[in-house]
Amino acid sequence: MGESRKLAGRYRLLNPLAAGSVRLAFDESEHRDVTVRELRVPAELRDAALQEAHRAAGLRHASIVRVLDVVIEDQTPWLVMEFVSGASLEQTVRARGPLPVAQAARVGVCVLSALTTAHEAGIVHGRVEPGNVLLTPTGRAVLTGFGFPSLSMLPSADLWALAATLHFAVEGRPPGQVPAQGADPLRTLIRAMLHPAGPPATDVIRETLELLAVSRPLDVIIGLFGPLPIPVVAAMGLALIEQLQAREAFHGGIQPGNVLIDDRGRAHLTPLLRSGTLPAYTAPEASATLAADLWSLGATLFTAVEGVPPSPGAPLTRAGALAPVLFRLLSGNPLERPTPDELRRDLQSVRSTH
CATH class of the missing domain: 3.30.200.20 (Phosphorylase Kinase; domain 1)
Structure with missing residues (x-):
């Protein structure tokens, strides 16, 4: 030619x-x-x-x-x-290694938004893969490869392929038969999207990716900076109880890895994505109730203020005015735990006195 x-x-x-x-x-x-x-x-x-x-x-x-x-x-x-200036995701990862979680999440936000627009127009891409995702110098991800026959694929096939692409972004390899393990929200989301039962709802995927694009998990923050100040933990508890009540349903996965802290310091609870709850954050009765979620919330706040998860007989050395609140939340008897309204009142009191 x-x-x-x-x-x-x-x-x-x-x-x-x-x-x-x-x-x-x-x-x-x-x-x-x-x-x-x-x-x-x-x-x-x-x-x-x-x-x-x-x-x-x-x-x-x-x-x-x-x-x-x-x-x-x-x-x-x-x-x-x-014409779009930039390198493909495949080229970038092979040259520089896997992307940080926040950058991979931003890629996911862009590609999911593109796919949503296509699906609403009745178009299935059918070729979502690292080589068809371009990363521009400004940080925007764009999806190429539209215009080829999709061979009657369903939109869910594009979501599976997006998950495989994000897996490549953070692991440097396709998922194969064994997707990457890890309790962090992005890998949990990827596994849920790859699950044979089908992906979570698109709104759940979008919400999680958008949070991860601008936030860091609480367990990462604790690992980097150590225990958090009492008023910060009280404010976190207030934000989480508000979101928990807004759900009007059992969450079942409240733990530091599922709590994201955005750039303004506000806490966000991610949806549960088939990962379950780690033992240290599972209520002793292991029931699907609000009281069980409150116990998990208490264990999460305990970790935030003490730097380690609760264990039998573990002392509260940093909790200060939070200690009575945490004792009630972590009661082995669900009936002795505070109601959401009582918890909100107690946390507001702790925050106002610091």
Whole structure:
């Protein structure tokens, strides 16, 4: 293929990109760089592929590489796409190693938003993979590869592929038969999305990724900085009890790894994603009740203020005015634990006195 060749009399082909499957080109009509890709499909799928490509050209989203044109040259269809400067997720991880959790979560936010827009338009991507996720110099992730036949895949297939892509982002390898273990929220979310029973609701996935993109888990913060001040822990408890009551359902996974602290210091409780609760944060009665959630909340606040999870006979050396509150929350008798309203009153009192 000569360097001077043009498609449709306007797209001058330049150098290959992405191992030769995509070429840089110059649109002489609009005076801009574009990328072009030959749409290689079996003859029997050609009409369906062209229809899919034209539908993809209607997608508009900041994290979607736009299909600008679909041209036929010598009976061969070509996709003309927006040029985006950046390296693929695959290239980035292979060159620099796995991404930090927050950066991987930001990638997930962008790609999930792009997929949601496509799914609402009735389009399944079908090719979500690290090589089709581009990371721009500004930190935005964009999804390319639209316009190819999806072979009647369901939207859930895109969510599974997104999970596998995020797994590659944080582990440097595909999930294979054994996805990465770990109690942190991102790996827990990835495992839930890869589960044979199907992914969690899209809203749950989005909420978790958005929190992880700007927040750090409480257990990481404790590991870095040690026990937290009493008023900070009291404020955390107030935020968590508010969110717990808003759920109006048993959570079952309240523990430091599922509590995210954002850049303003506010605590957020992530949804439970099939991970269960670690033994140190499981109420002794192990029942699916609000009282059990309150015990787990008490164990989490204990860890935040003391730096270690509770254990039988463990002393409270740093809790100060929080100590009576924690004793009640961690009672072995569910009837002796405070109600949410009582807990809120007690935590407000502790916070106001410090």
